[in-house]
């Protein structure tokens with residue numbers, strides 16, 4: 001058999017701005033040339049480069065590993081798609097390349113570019129998390145978890161607020177920006193905002209930790225926790241890996257968000273168990289009936305968030321909360337004693353009354369509060385009365 005070689009086309013021309021991989025994996029060549037054996041003679045337009053020649057044995061092993069990674073990635077996406085999940089995970093070894101003669105190119109919508117903003121965020125998160133994991137492996141986080149201060153009762157705080165005020169318990173969000181609304185507040189002091197929310201009667205706080213798309217940070221979460229704010233804290237992240245849950249725990253979170261549009265059932269099950277083990281509440285977010293039904297089929301869920309914003313298109317519609325709580329779904333939620341949180345696009349006492357009527361016992365609000373010069377007073381405006389007493 002001829003030795004495996006790493007082939008390189010000259011000149012290298014990319015038709016797209018996606019980063020090009022200099023050491024391109026052989027298996028992409030194999031797939032994109034209809035399983036032609038990797039022999040130099042099968043690629044007349046390509047020229048082998050001595051400097052990139054690798055030993056046949058090592059080359060084969062690396063090749064096999066990459067094929068495996070690719071297959072596992074494809075399999076995960078298939079499982080997810082079978083559950084109606086449209087968000088695909090980033091191709092593990094980068095997007096596939098195609099070759100024609102000396103040219104290499106990537107095709108739009110061929111699995112190599114994110115199809116919407118949520119998918120883009122998730123693909124970016126994938127890279128971010130693998131880098132963070134390398135710096136702080138799970139074993140080292142586990143040591144910190146052992147010494148971390150106990151968590152606060154997130155669900156308990158929401159229930160207490162609801163029974164005290166007769167209104168939905170408020171999770172007030174510390175949010176500087178979002179991809180759909182841009183910068184919400186220029187003079188953004190997370191600790192000051194958190195204190196104002198607490199004073200204004202919020203039961204819990206939500207702190208965005210995504211830096212690139214929401215201008216949040218784990219520093220903000222830590223700062224709010226160590227500033228003496230007593231409200232339990234939700235870490236608002238795009239969780240794709242259990243490692244992030246441990247990280248959130250040591251950075252001061254009492255609860256974490258899990259998004260059903262991103263996570264297959266098995267991941268949600270596994271992550272909910274990890275949350276329990278770490279003393280965290282899991283807020284599982286859904287946006288449509290299918291996601292709601294999947295989540296209702298998972299044991300041990302205490303908190304479900306209904307997002308009125310579609311994270312793929314940014315469309316908002318607060319009647320989504322009502323739609324998902326009608327009929328049998330609402331009944332099942334009451335039977336299971338699950339607390340439902342109405343999320344996003346709530347601005348007025350009428351909005352709050354509308355989702356309360358639909359069956360929520362808590363609301364998650366960012367924009368309408370954070371934009372007020374005094375976000376604490378914003379709470380009074382949102383509920384139509386002072387709920388701090």
Ligand SMILES: O=P(O)(O)OC[C@@H](O)[C@@H](O)c1c[nH]c2ccccc12
Pocket residue numbers: 173175236237285307343344345346364365366367368
């Ligand atoms: O600012 P709003 O419209 O009040 O929305 C708050 C919150 O619901 C929203 O920030 C949100 C809900 N689910 C998310 C998931 C990721 C990032 C952000 C979110």
